[in-house]
Amino acid sequence: MTAAASASLDRYMAARGRNRRRRWLIYLAMAVAAIWCLNDTVVADTDWERIGSLGAILSAVGEFIGIDWGLVPNLWQPALETIMVATLGTLLGVITCIPAIWFGAMNITPYAPVTYPLARLMMTLSRSIHEIVWALFFVAAVGLGALAGVLAIAVRSVGFIAKMSAEAIEDLDPKPVEAIRAVGGNDFQVFLYAILPQVLPAMISVIIFEWEINIRRSSILGLVGAGGLGLVFFRQLNTFNHPGVTTVIAAILVLVLLGEIVSHYVRKAVI
Amino acid sequence: MTVSQSIAGAPVREWSRIKYPQSLYRWGGIMLALMFLGYSIAYLNIPLERFIGMFGRVGTLITDRYYPPDIEYVLDKGYLATVLDTIRMAYLGALFGMLMALPLGWFGAYNVTPSRRFLYPVARFLTMGTRAVHETIWAILFVTILGFGMMAGVLALTMFCIGFAGKLFSEEVEGINMGPVEAIRATGASQLSVMVYGVFPQVRVAFTGIAIYTWDVAFRAATVVGFFGAGGMGWYLKRNVLQIETNRVAAILLSIIVLVLVSEGISAWARARVARAK
Structure with a gap:
């Protein structure tokens, strides 16, 4: 082996060792941070008397085992409500996010220094505030009922749909746009015949994915007074009917699984 | 968008972007979705007049109660x-x-x-x-x-x-x-x-x-x-x-x-x- 080759090998091995040491240091720092957090939060903040022995925990868990079949006929209506709230919320979210998409895509935004940050702000607001908080806000604004849930879901969906669609529009091929302009199309025709056909499959796929997530979200909005399975869950928990709680969770699981299957096939059909 | 064009001797044909069987599925799908939409609005008892009035109420809610943040x-x-x-x-x-x-x-x-x-x-x-x-x-x-x-x-x-x-x-x-x-x-x-x-x-x-x-x-x-x-x-x-x-x-x-x-x-x-x- 020549000297040059062995020197470069030495350099390579040294770099590899350095990387490896750095990685282990990061792991060590993570472990230390975890111990510190565990000690300060979980150990200090837990009421160990209340938890009791392992047997007590197991018996508390055991209460939840089993399915309350008597509850199943009462679940159809809330399950339907949950799906409807998710669907309406997603649709309303799609309508609401049109301005956010328009302003938030760098290549079609009307006046970038103002409208682009505005759209980004809309997206961040929608994504950073949890659906429970949105639901509380809308319950205060429009009163109890499904409408508050629909609005909460809609506002919460804006961020994700707008972000993904704006990114899709930023990536689009400019040639069809030029072609439509060259034959004398106006802005609206450019949008309808050049931009929309390019981004529609991606957008529909995002919307369906969001709908699937929204089923999961709308299943808990009943906790703050917006109807659906969450309300049944809350009632079963408050009446200490623990098998009933398990039943509702199983129903949510089935619902989400159905949503996933539908979303899988529809997205496959669209793309 | 439909465009009619006539070439001498050829029959006049309508051009449309989406042709017959696909257009039927498309309209059928849209109609079904709209029916589901209307049905679910009725089923969930969503008061539409309240939805329209909401915008003003959300505005006053924010200005009167949530603003200024503490x-x-x-x-x-x-x-x-x-x-x-x-x-x-x-x-x-x-x-x-x-x-x-x-x-x-x-x-x-x-x-x-x-x-x-x-x-x-x-x-x-x-x-x-x-x-x-x-x-x-x-x-x-x-x-x-x-x-x-x-x-x-x-x-x-x-x-x-x-x-x-x-x-x-x-x-x-x-x-x-x-x-x-x-x-x-x-x-x-x-x-x-x-x-x-x-x-x-x-x-x-x-x-x-x-x-x-x-x-x-x-x-x-x-x-x-x-x-x-x-x-x-x-x-x-x-x-x-x-x-x-x-x-x-x-x-x-x-x-x-x-x-x-x-x-x-x-x-x-x-x-x-x-x-x-x-």
Whole structure:
């Protein structure tokens, strides 16, 4: 082996060792941070008397085992409500996010220094505030009922749909746009015949994915007074009917699984 | 858009973008969707007049009650301590969740799973189940079993992260290059060695990115698990919502937005660095 080759090998091995040491240091720092957090939060903040022995925990868990079949006929209506709230919320979210998409895509935004940050702000607001908080806000604004849930879901969906669609529009091929302009199309025709056909499959796929997530979200909005399975869950928990709680969770699981299957096939059909 | 064109001798033909059978399915689909829409509005008793009047009401709600936010309240020492608690809770939940999601990501990836008959469906079901149940439901369940406190919150976030990271991990593993895996299998290595030497080096960078992203998402979820008594700043939020201290609620929401923005910034920076270190 020549000297040059062995020197470069030495350099390579040294770099590899350095990387490896750095990685282990990061792991060590993570472990230390975890111990510190565990000690300060979980150990200090837990009421160990209340938890009791392992047997007590197991018996508390055991209460939840089993399915309350008597509850199943009462679940159809809330399950339907949950799906409807998710669907309406997603649709309303799609309508609401049109301005956010328009302003938030760098290549079609009307006046970038103002409208682009505005759209980004809309997206961040929608994504950073949890659906429970949105639901509380809308319950205060429009009163109890499904409408508050629909609005909460809609506002919460804006961020994700707008972000993904704006990114899709930023990536689009400019040639069809030029072609439509060259034959004398106006802005609206450019949008309808050049931009929309390019981004529609991606957008529909995002919307369906969001709908699937929204089923999961709308299943808990009943906790703050917006109807659906969450309300049944809350009632079963408050009446200490623990098998009933398990039943509702199983129903949510089935619902989400159905949503996933539908979303899988529809997205496959669209793309 | 229809265009009629006439060429001498040829019959006049209508041009349309979508032709007969497809156009029928299309209109049928749209009509069905509209019918479902109308039916569900009627079924859910949604008062449309209230929806129209909502915009004015939301405006006055914000200007009269939520504005101005009570900033001093969120700069209070007790509140800042719960913010730190929330961050730590999110960290622990994401860490434990990811440690458990690693084997699930391995078992749930169809191309390298040790047993397609048994472990694959089990891992898939576990990630699906933990993801399908919303984090607030996990929080409520753990609070009922273990009592109030951070432990319930950490466990709820752990469950949430198992589902979230497990799905992303297994999708990442399913996209790998199978060449190195086959090479290591050909040497007679065990399933674990295949994972450690064939799969893991290929996905390490992506996993780190996913890990950072999971922490980011866990933090957003951590801000509300306290709502049901599982520790962190959610409890402050709930208390002030119930007491209709709307100015304080506005301040807390603002603080959440700022924190989420900061965590998003950190996560984007860290992910970019990890991608560069590749």
